Amino acid sequence: MVDVAVVGAGQTKYGNHPLGLKGMWSEACDAAFTSIDGDFSPKSVDECIIGSVAFGGSQLGNTAAILTEHSGMNGVSTRRVENACASSGFALRDGVMAIKSGHADVVVVGGIEKMNDLTPERKRFWLGVSGDTEWERLAGLTFPGTYAMMARRHFHEYGSTHDDLVHIAVKNHEHGSANPKAHIQKQIDFDKGKSGFMIADPLTLYDCCPTSDGASCVVLASSDIAHRLTDTPIWVQGSGSASDYLALHDRPSVTELAASKIASRKAYTAANCNAMDIDFAEVHDCFTIAELMATEDLGFVSKGSGGEFASEGRGRLNQGDVTINPSGGLKSKGHPLGATGTGQVVEVFNQLRHQVDQNRQVDDAERALTHNVGGSGATCAVHIFGRERRGN
Amino acid sequence: MVDVAVVGAGQTKYGNHPLGLKGMWSEACDAAFTSIDGDFSPKSVDECIIGSVAFGGSQLGNTAAILTEHSGMNGVSTRRVENACASSGFALRDGVMAIKSGHADVVVVGGIEKMNDLTPERKRFWLGVSGDTEWERLAGLTFPGTYAMMARRHFHEYGSTHDDLVHIAVKNHEHGSANPKAHIQKQIDFDKGKSGFMIADPLTLYDCCPTSDGASCVVLASSDIAHRLTDTPIWVQGSGSASDYLALHDRPSVTELAASKIASRKAYTAANCNAMDIDFAEVHDCFTIAELMATEDLGFVSKGSGGEFASEGRGRLNQGDVTINPSGGLKSKGHPLGATGTGQVVEVFNQLRHQVDQNRQVDDAERALTHNVGGSGATCAVHIFGRERRGN
Numbered sequence: 049m050v051d052v053a054v055v056g057a058g059q060t061k062y063g064n065h066p067l068g069l070k071g072m073w074s075e076a077c078d079a080a081f082t083s084i085d086g087d088f089s090p091k092s093v094d095e096c097i098i099g100s101v102a103f104g105g106s107q108l109g110n111t112a113a114i115l116t117e118h119s120g121m122n123g124v125s126t127r128r129v130e131n132a133c134a135s136s137g138f139a140l141r142d143g144v145m146a147i148k149s150g151h152a153d154v155v156v157v158g159g160i161e162k163m164n165d166l167t168p169e170r171k172r173f174w175l176g177v178s179g180d181t182e183w184e185r186l187a188g189l190t191f192p193g194t195y196a197m198m199a200r201r202h203f204h205e206y207g208s209t210h211d212d213l214v215h216i217a218v219k220n221h222e223h224g225s226a227n228p229k230a231h232i233q234k235q236i237d238f239d240k241g242k243s244g245f246m247i248a249d250p251l252t253l254y255d256c257c258p259t260s261d262g263a264s265c266v267v268l269a270s271s272d273i274a275h276r277l278t279d280t281p282i283w284v285q286g287s288g289s290a291s292d293y294l295a296l297h298d299r300p301s302v303t304e305l306a307a308s309k310i311a312s313r314k315a316y317t318a319a320n321c322n323a324m325d326i327d328f329a330e331v332h333d334c335f336t337i338a339e340l341m342a343t344e345d346l347g348f349v350s351k352g353s354g355g356e357f358a359s360e361g362r363g364r365l366n367q368g369d370v371t372i373n374p375s376g377g378l379k380s381k382g383h384p385l386g387a388t389g390t391g392q393v394v395e396v397f398n399q400l401r402h403q404v405d406q407n408r409q410v411d412d413a414e415r416a417l418t419h420n421v422g423g424s425g426a427t428c429a430v431h432i433f434g435r436e437r438r439g440n
Numbered sequence: 441m442v443d444v445a446v447v448g449a450g451q452t453k454y455g456n457h458p459l460g461l462k463g464m465w466s467e468a469c470d471a472a473f474t475s476i477d478g479d480f481s482p483k484s485v486d487e488c489i490i491g492s493v494a495f496g497g498s499q500l501g502n503t504a505a506i507l508t509e510h511s512g513m514n515g516v517s518t519r520r521v522e523n524a525c526a527s528s529g530f531a532l533r534d535g536v537m538a539i540k541s542g543h544a545d546v547v548v549v550g551g552i553e554k555m556n557d558l559t560p561e562r563k564r565f566w567l568g569v570s571g572d573t574e575w576e577r578l579a580g581l582t583f584p585g586t587y588a589m590m591a592r593r594h595f596h597e598y599g600s601t602h603d604d605l606v607h608i609a610v611k612n613h614e615h616g617s618a619n620p621k622a623h624i625q626k627q628i629d630f631d632k633g634k635s636g637f638m639i640a641d642p643l644t645l646y647d648c649c650p651t652s653d654g655a656s657c658v659v660l661a662s663s664d665i666a667h668r669l670t671d672t673p674i675w676v677q678g679s680g681s682a683s684d685y686l687a688l689h690d691r692p693s694v695t696e697l698a699a700s701k702i703a704s705r706k707a708y709t710a711a712n713c714n715a716m717d718i719d720f721a722e723v724h725d726c727f728t729i730a731e732l733m734a735t736e737d738l739g740f741v742s743k744g745s746g747g748e749f750a751s752e753g754r755g756r757l758n759q760g761d762v763t764i765n766p767s768g769g770l771k772s773k774g775h776p777l778g779a780t781g782t783g784q785v786v787e788v789f790n791q792l793r794h795q796v797d798q799n800r801q802v803d804d805a806e807r808a809l810t811h812n813v814g815g816s817g818a819t820c821a822v823h824i825f826g827r828e829r830r831g832n
Contacts, residue, residue, distance in 0.1 A: 049542060096683075109569030110524045113686050113818035123702065125681035126819060127523040127530040132502045138519040142534050149540035150441060151679070177501025287543070289517035291488075294505045310515065426505035427518060 051437055052147045053274035053281035056084035056267035057390075057397035062382030063231040064164045065261035069108055070118045073098075073160050076263035076387075077119040080156075083397075084267060086277040090120035093267075094152035097143050099129050099136030099159035100386035102166075102174040111160075121156065130386075132178035133334065135159055136264065137389030137420025137429030141287050143268050144431075153273045158265035159391065161384035171259065178385075178423045180295035192256055192335065194296060194424045196248035199337040202303045203250070208355030210250045213336035214241040215358045217254040217379060220333065223365060224376020226408040229394075231260045231382030255336040260382030264391035271437070282400045285321070285415070286432040288314025294426040305425035308345035312419070312430045316347075319432040321415065323347035326432070328371035328399065328410045330392035332421040333379050339363075342419055343372060346430070366411050374399060374410050389420035389429065396433050443829055444539045445666035445673035448476035448659035449782075449789035454774030455623040456556045457653035461500050462510045465490075465552050468655035468779075469511040472550075475789075476659060478669040482512035485659075486544035489535050491521050491528030491551035492778035494558075494566040503552075513548065522778075524570035525726065527551055528656065529781030529812025529821030533679050535660050536823075545665045550657035551783065553776035563651065570777075570815045572687035584648055584727065586688060586816045588640035591729040594695045595642070600747030602642045605728035606633040607750045609646040609771060612725065615757060616768020618800040621786075623652045623774030647728040652774030656783035663829070674792045677713070677807070678824040680706025686818040697817035700737035704811070704822045708739075711824040713807070715739035718824070720763035720791065720802045722784035724813040725771050731755075734811055735764060738822070763802050766791060781812035781821065788825050 058079020060072050067075065081088055096116045108114055116126040129139045136159030143157035163171060176185045179194060202208050218241050224230035236254065244252030267277075274281040290310035293299050299306065316322050323346055331346065333339035340354040348370050349357045362368030375381045375395040378388060396416045398404045410416075415434040422428070450471020452464050459467065473480055488508045500506055508518040521531040528551030535549035555563060568577045571586060594600050610633045616622040628646065636644030659669075666673040682702035685691050691698065708714050715738060723738065725731035732746040740762050741749045754760030767773045767787040770780060788808045790796045802808075807826040814820070 108573045110571070110686055110815040110818050112523055113683050113815055114572070116683050117685055117690075117818075122683065122685060123698075124683055125533075125703075125821075126683045127521050127527075127534070129519050130522050131504055131519040135519075141517075142519070142538070145538045145541035145543050146534075148542060149537035151537050151540065179502070180506070181500045291505050291508050291514065291516055291518045293509055293514060294502055298509075306515075311517075423502040423505055426502050426509075429517075 050148050050150065051271040052144050052268055052284040053271065054266055054284065054393060054397050055269045055274050055277040055281055056080045057394040058083050059229055059264035059391050059394045060262050061229050062260040062262035062384055069160065069162055072261065072263040073115045074119055076158060076265040080265035080267050084277050085279060088277060093121050093124045093154050093156050095143065095146045095155045096121055096124050096126040097129055097139040097157045099139040099389060100161060101130055101132060101135055101178065131427050132422035133385050133388060134420045134422030134427045134429055135386040135389065138289065140266065140390055140393065140431060141289055141429050144284050144287050147268055147270050153270045155268045156265060157268060157390055158263065159387035159389055160263040161386045162261050163259050163384060164261050183295045183297060191424065192248035192251055195335040195337050196251045197296065198302050199250055202337065205303055206352035206355065208340065212340060212355035212358045213255055214238055215361065216336040216339050217241045219364050220373050220377045220379040223374050223408065224380025226405065227376050227381055230376045230380055231258050232380045251335055257334050257378040257383040260384040262382060262384035262387045262391065264387045264394050266390045266393045280401050282397050282433050282435065283437045284431060285434045286315040286319030288312060288318060289429040291427045292425050294423055304341055304345050305421060305428060307425050307428035308342060308419065308421065311428040312346045315430040315432050325415055326370055326417045327413045327415050328374050329417040329419060330373055330375060330395055331419040333373060333377040334383060336379065339372065339377065346419060365408065371410050374408060392418040392420060400433060400435055442540050442542065443663040444536050444660055444676040445663065446658055446676065446785060446789050447661045447666050447669040447673055448472045449786040450475050451621055451656035451783050451786045452654050453621050454652040454654035454776055461552065461554055464653065464655040465507045466511055468550060468657040472657035472659050476669050477671060480669060485513050485516045485546050485548050487538045488513055488516050488518040488548045489521055489531040491531040491781060492553060493522055493524060493527055493570065523819050524814035525777050525780060526812045526814030526819045526821055527778040527781065530681065532658065532782055532785065532823060533681055533821050536676050536679050539660055539662050545662045547660045548657060549660060549782055550655065551779035551781055552655040553778045554653050555651050555776060556653050575687045575689060583816065584640035584643055587727040587729050588643045589688065590694050591642055594729065597695055598744035598747065600732065604732060604747035604750045605647055606630055607753065608728040608731050609633045611756050612765050612769045612771040615766050615800065616772025618797065619768050619773060622768045622772055623650050624772045643727055649726050649770040649775040652776040654774060654776035654779045654783065656779045656786050658782045658785045672793050674789050674825050674827065675829045676823060677826045678707040678711030680704060680710060681821040683819045684817050686815055696733055696737050697813060697820060699817050699820035700734060700811065700813065703820040704738045707822040707824050717807055718762055718809045719805045719807050720766050721809040721811060722765055722767060722787055723811040725765060725769040726775060728771065731764065731769065738811060757800065758803050766800060766802050784810040784812060792825060792827055
């Protein structure tokens with residue numbers, strides 16, 4: 049079986065980006081292509097798969113074709129994958145399968161979203177439409193409300209508290225403050241984190257990720273080709289994905305995301321490892337409660353212990369069992385919907401190559417996990433990466 | 441290398457469909473699942489890939505998750521692929537690669553579009569946005585205009601005529617009139633075909649495909665599994681895809697679609713055959729001129745002879761070298777954007793199993809080709825199918 053490696057990865061800064069769709073994508077591709085150690089030509093790419101929710105948020109349709117053309121890959125087989133906020137996590141999975149199928153040797157996977165030039169009405173539409181429409185959106189429920197209900201129920205069932213969530217916000221702001229690509233590069237202390245105005249009880253401003261523009265790009269290669277392109281490939285050791293009911297009321301439990309649990313079990317099996325073998329994880333913390341649940345669903349802590357894990361600071365950089373969101377996560381690095389999944393891989397690539405600034409490097413990072421969720425848990429893609437080729 | 445077979449395929453009738461998104465998808469899935477000879481459970485599906493342009497045209501976002509849930513596949517890894525009118529052609533390609541990668545044994549690929557409940561403004565947007573926006577759409581160019589320019593130039597360079605195009609319309613209406621799933625089931629004679637009112641000179645009403653609702657669903661299986669599910673698998677012998685510049689002015693020629701040529705060459709190579717080995721083809725005739733160019737680009741006739749091929753009736757059912765669009769094509773069967781690519785496979789599946797009504801069966805059909813184009817040629821996916829497993 050062919051193995052798959054990440055040989056290059058790059059992204060724009062997340063935030064209110066001055067460039068439009070084409071400009072942001074080019075910037076991400078340039079960063080990814082120049083991160084490749086060996087000779088690389090965009091023309092050598094066999095497949096391109098781009099994740100985006102709202103055509104990248106712009107009036108430019110046929111997003112995949114126009115972006116592929118604009119980044120020097122004209123002629124390359126290309127398509128857009130849309131899976132709400134998990135769009136590029138699934139683009140990554142499809143790229144991995146394209147290489148393993150023998151149909152492709154080099155695949156570009158990426159994601160993009162331009163959110164800050166939308167009118168408030170369109171922004172609400174494009175965000176809301178990723179959740180359930182018939183039973184939730186049209187009744188007025190927004191994503192903060194959805195996650196607020198999950199939080200309330202988790203507090204009730206497991207005794208977790210809003211203070212636990214504040215610790216997550218403080219940690220991710222701390223991590224993001226050192227990340228030059230992060231949307232919000234400032235620390236907050238616990239008191240500040242507790243003082244945010246209410247968004248959807250119990251979630252306040254500091255529990256919610258920002259609305260970001262951004263693009264990210266990852267170059268995958270088959271084992272044979274990877275060694276020509278770099279001496280330090282980062283191997284995709286496992287890929288797992290799953291879906292769940294879109295509307296909360298259909299799920300047996302709202303204190304976990306079943307899709308996260310299933311996807312991660314599949315990924316661990318493929319990589320022949322378990323949660324204890326992961327040095328750091330980029331998890332989908334669109335809201336702080338989402339990170340709390342992710343630490344449980346991915347198996348880093350037992351069910352119900354996520355609040356304790358957070359408040360004891362065990363996910364802080366090099367402070368505990370496993371570093372959670374060294375990039376700052378969606379909470380602080382930002383969340384340009386379609387770009388988020390492959391943006392997580394950019395962080396993993398740089399961390400596992402020990403190439404980030406010393407003040408934010410995960411010590412002895414050998415193995416990492418990415419966790420990308422679509423539509424309050426309707427879909428999830430989990431990937432495991434390592435410096436070693438071992439795994440599936 | 442694992443081979444891939446189509447073991448089931450089904451679709452809704454195309455047209456102004458009474459059901460909404462969920463209902464249409466269920467109807468297509470039911471048709472596909474019940475077409476499988478052996479025991480099949482939707483729960484056994486490993487991956488689901490759904491092509492759609494405009495969230496299926498409805499207000500329901502997170503399309504893949506909600507449709508996967510609604511068709512008995514809850515939990516299955518799923519995503520939407522959007523590539524303008526080639527969305528499900530690329531869903532098919534990604535499904536084939538998923539099986540060949542060893543990550544999946546059974547994959548559902550399909551497509552869906554609800555077009556007839558959109559306001560005229562939204563319909564124009566969702567159709568127009570698949571073409572180039574900056575240089576074409578915002579200047580007022582619509583798809584009929586784009587293809588009209590291709591036609592004018594083809595007439596000029598190769599001496600083809602509008603009469604040639606009329607012959608294509610007459611043929612596809614003849615084929616579609618016998619297809620119970622077709623949107624427009626009525627024949628037209630040559631005089632009628634010549635008398636359509638002008639849409640975009642030289643293209644008249646009868647040169648243009650209709651605006652259709654519809655869904656289609658195809659079940660793929662690995663060689664090992666296929667034999668358990670059916671005694672008559674239809675093998676995917678080759679898959680090829682490519683992209684091109686989105687805006688016409690960037691292309692060296694507008695009398696051909698370079699993406700069609702490249703994609704088909706790749707597919708022929710993979711299937712170890714050439715155009716002469718194809719018994720019938722479902723080609724992307726969004727406009728009659730598109731079919732004329734496709735017969736050239738796919739290698740059925742030499743460059744510039746497409747008009748002659750059409751006017752001599754050599755693409756008519758069992759009348760010439762190769763039957764073109766036995767289903768009626770987009771022109772008569774209809775064109776529900778995202779559903780079209782896998783809808784072509786439904787026709788191929790039934791024809792190659794010799795299961796369509798006798799009056800429209802391609803004689804001794806052994807091998808067929810599907811040709812699905814996105815955005816006036818910005819992307820193209822070509823697949824070759826056969827009763828024999830031979831090929832890649």
